[in-house]
Amino acid sequence: MLTPLPARIDADRLWSRLMTMAEVGKTTGGGVCRLALTDEDRAARDLLAEWFGAAGLSVRVDDLGNMYGRRAGADPDAPPVVFGSHLDTVPTGGRFDGALGVLGAVEVVHALNDAGCRTRAPLEVVNWTNEEGARFQPAMLASGVLFGPLPLEAAYAARDASGRTFGEELDRIGYRGSAANRLARCAAYLELHVEQGPVLERAGTQIGVVEGVEGISWSRVQILGRAAHAGPTPMAERRDALVAAARLVLLLRDAAGALGTVRLTVGRLDVLPNTVNVVPGAVEMTLDIRSRRDDDLEAALRAADRVCGDVASADDVTVRRAEFWRSPATPFAGRVIAIVAGAAAGRGYTAARLWAGAGHDAKYVADRFPAGMIFVPSAGGLSHNEEEWTSPEDCARGAAVLLDTVLTLAELDRTA
Numbered sequence: 001m002l003t004p005l006p007a008r009i010d011a012d013r014l015w016s017r018l019m020t021m022a023e024v025g026k027t028t029g030g031g032v033c034r035l036a037l038t039d040e041d042r043a044a045r046d047l048l049a050e051w052f053g054a055a056g057l058s059v060r061v062d063d064l065g066n067m068y069g070r071r072a073g074a075d076p077d078a079p080p081v082v083f084g085s086h087l088d089t090v091p092t093g094g095r096f097d098g099a100l101g102v103l104g105a106v107e108v109v110h111a112l113n114d115a116g117c118r119t120r121a122p123l124e125v126v127n128w129t130n131e132e133g134a135r136f137q138p139a140m141l142a143s144g145v146l147f148g149p150l151p152l153e154a155a156y157a158a159r160d161a162s163g164r165t166f167g168e169e170l171d172r173i174g175y176r177g178s179a180a181n182r183l184a185r186c187a188a189y190l191e192l193h194v195e196q197g198p199v200l201e202r203a204g205t206q207i208g209v210v211e212g213v214e215g216i217s218w219s220r221v222q223i224l225g226r227a228a229h230a231g232p233t234p235m236a237e238r239r240d241a242l243v244a245a246a247r248l249v250l251l252l253r254d255a256a257g258a259l260g261t262v263r264l265t266v267g268r269l270d271v272l273p274n275t276v277n278v279v280p281g282a283v284e285m286t287l288d289i290r291s292r293r294d295d296d297l298e299a300a301l302r303a304a305d306r307v308c309g310d311v312a313s314a315d316d317v318t319v320r321r322a323e324f325w326r327s328p329a330t331p332f333a334g335r336v337i338a339i340v341a342g343a344a345a346g347r348g349y350t351a352a353r354l355w356a357g358a359g360h361d362a363k364y365v366a367d368r369f370p371a372g373m374i375f376v377p378s379a380g381g382l383s384h385n386e387e388e389w390t391s392p393e394d395c396a397r398g399a400a401v402l403l404d405t406v407l408t409l410a411e412l413d414r415t416a
């Protein structure tokens, strides 16, 4: 199906907005530090509100600080087609993660304006609050309240490292809106995003048609040995929790590799007492496991528990694992996936189907509404890194697929 294409993406205009936004919270390393609800985030939001206005969008803000820019449709009662992403970053973030999805959406609206296109369904561009979870945990906090399991009170009470709460900071930057402004109806949701991995670039593929968001399991693993003096305690008589932890990290990696269906990461170690002259008595480590099938996550957790048991007996330590967060695998809507694939094909772009290994707001939205994502290549697969890079051409191709997908979902009513 070839959509007539009255509207076109202006690659230069999109790139110029991306680079202007990247100035907000710019780091010396060429990246961006724009943590949620900081002064930098407020400046980014103010700029976006200005751009919403310039695109003719009416702006509203909900009680979690999510920003929506609405474009009327021919049928005012139709649920809107919604698309966007997030403007917050990690401390040493890049210029494209999140920003491309929001500014690509703004560019889609400009393209429709330029061509005089009206859609049947209204359109809404969204900027989700605190997607990264770098300042306030959990990640995807705002969409997690709207469509996921997170209670509003828990979100407001989330504290950053300096003790300030999400609710206080939302007030401080002036972005606590009304609960009545929340996204309540949605025909379909789309998120354009950089891949953040190497698959598309390595294959020389231009567009990633995302089939879903992988399931994630987070556990804490506690290893209890016995603290002892580093001098007088003979090597053979130690119950060194860190030596056991080191062995465990390697065995967990091997176990995950043997399964082949998951990715497993030990990303944090807390060593007690963490002192030069004491045999470590305890270690706490985190375990992050991801897979596109919940059964595979379970299999990986069973394998992890076996390995924990092996290390416990071999090193004479106690090992306990407890899962503290789980996000089930979330397949996207078949119809949305098909329309994204059709849009890429219609433009003559090369495309591949893949799954998102990182969390995205689209995951929680997909729990309530039909949703999908469009990926474009990340140079070297790098993301959450100041050197994150996606070429102007790739950004424009992603926006073009977003444009065509939105037009199909919202149905073109008339052109000028």
Ligand SMILES: [Zn+2]
Pocket: 086, 097, 098, 131, 193
């Ligand atoms: Zn992101």
